[in-house]
Amino acid sequence: MDALLRLFRTTSSRPDASVRPGVFHRFERLQRLGLIGFIALFLVLALMALMQNGRSGQVMQAHEQAQALVGEINQLRGRLLDIEDALRIYQTTDNPALLRLRMRCEPPCPRAAALQALGVEPAQRVLFARIAEWESTLGPLLQQALDGGPATAPLPLPAIAHMRRLLLEAEEVELSRLRWHDEIRRTQNTYLQLVLGATLLLALVGGLLLQQRTRALVQAGLRAEKALEEASLRDPLTGAYNRRGLDQHLERLLRDARRQQQPLAVLALDLDGFKAINDNHGHAAGDTVLREIVARLHGTLRAEDLVTRPGGDEFVVALQAPVDEAQAWATAQRLLQAVSRPLPLPGGATARLSASIGLAQFPRDGGCAQALLAAADTASYAAKRGGKNRICVAGESSVAFVPGALRRVC
Numbered sequence: 001m002d003a004l005l006r007l008f009r010t011t012s013s014r015p016d017a018s019v020r021p022g023v024f025h026r027f028e029r030l031q032r033l034g035l036i037g038f039i040a041l042f043l044v045l046a047l048m049a050l051m052q053n054g055r056s057g058q059v060m061q062a063h064e065q066a067q068a069l070v071g072e073i074n075q076l077r078g079r080l081l082d083i084e085d086a087l088r089i090y091q092t093t094d095n096p097a098l099l100r101l102r103m104r105c106e107p108p109c110p111r112a113a114a115l116q117a118l119g120v121e122p123a124q125r126v127l128f129a130r131i132a133e134w135e136s137t138l139g140p141l142l143q144q145a146l147d148g149g150p151a152t153a154p155l156p157l158p159a160i161a162h163m164r165r166l167l168l169e170a171e172e173v174e175l176s177r178l179r180w181h182d183e184i185r186r187t188q189n190t191y192l193q194l195v196l197g198a199t200l201l202l203a204l205v206g207g208l209l210l211q212q213r214t215r216a217l218v219q220a221g222l223r224a225e226k227a228l229e230e231a232s233l234r235d236p237l238t239g240a241y242n243r244r245g246l247d248q249h250l251e252r253l254l255r256d257a258r259r260q261q262q263p264l265a266v267l268a269l270d271l272d273g274f275k276a277i278n279d280n281h282g283h284a285a286g287d288t289v290l291r292e293i294v295a296r297l298h299g300t301l302r303a304e305d306l307v308t309r310p311g312g313d314e315f316v317v318a319l320q321a322p323v324d325e326a327q328a329w330a331t332a333q334r335l336l337q338a339v340s341r342p343l344p345l346p347g348g349a350t351a352r353l354s355a356s357i358g359l360a361q362f363p364r365d366g367g368c369a370q371a372l373l374a375a376a377d378t379a380s381y382a383a384k385r386g387g388k389n390r391i392c393v394a395g396e397s398s399v400a401f402v403p404g405a406l407r408r409v410c
């Protein structure tokens, strides 16, 4: 009971009106309400079944009693008919032996006293008492006839006829009682069928509603799971992929490149002098610059290329296969130019930056993500050490590109 009350209190507690309930919250509420509804339905049904059972028991008992009475009445009526026949024969033949023969019955002979013992209704009890009364009047007269008394008078034929009428009346009462019991049972059955039908319908509607909400919940859950998974692969500041996103997507690009047997390029890009922007204009300005750099990388690359920010002011770009060295080199140049354009800062100021890029290529500089990234990183350090604002090719650390010149030794 305590658990039920606690459940009800939780269900009826109003959520904060300013917070729009989400699909999970709504489902939880529906589930609790559904549970309470089903418990209530079950209790009502159990109560009704108990009441119905009690009522059916009473009706059954009354029915059996009425049937027993009808049986007794019929036996008594049959017996009276036998006596009446015997008396008529006796009247015409004057032979007491015939009378005795017809009046014999198998013990226990039906008696009006048995009706009294069975009767329940006060009105019936009065009627049965009258039958018993007539029976006791009849007894001595019959005995008199049997003992060889006068054959004509006073033969108790009218008394017998009267008793038979009373029995018919009693039987009619019992038969109408039986019909009434049948009617009650039919009504009870219809009522039970209606209740069961309504319960089934309710359960069906509830089940369908629950199924529909469960589907919505599962879909919302799947969407949330996907969004969470996607968010865990992204850098919250710039929206670019983070280290996890880089690992996952670079693996995918490498799988495709291996399958197609085509070259793929990885560029490790490290901003030059980024710390100065933080120092001179504040961390928020640095964040703005990082976001702008990511936007420029995306603007320079194809949609299928990968832009990631594994950390700080370092970016890794993967160019989807097929990309040969000349194309990768040209893309790296465009990236240098994009980074070097003036960067607007909050407050109206502008900043200028450059980058050091290391270029590695699959399969030449590494057959796996780890080897390729290491090669691109090493080349990027080489570019940094070589004077920044340049591109160094992995494995060819003597080859570099500086804007304004064609190729120069790092």
Ligand SMILES: Nc1nc2c(ncn2[C@@H]2O[C@H](COP(=O)(O)OP(=O)(O)OP(=O)(O)O)[C@@H](O)[C@H]2O)c(=O)[nH]1
Residues within 6 Å of the ligand: 237, 270, 271, 272, 273, 274, 275, 276, 278, 282, 283, 284, 285, 286, 287, 290, 311, 312, 313
């Ligand atoms: N605003 C901002 N700054 C960051 C973030 N992550 C790292 N940094 C800063 O980026 C700077 C990176 O350091 P460095 O690479 O040594 O700075 P740098 O001036 O580019 O040095 P070089 O690469 O040698 O040119 C540090 O000052 C970090 O505090 C960030 O999310 N937002």
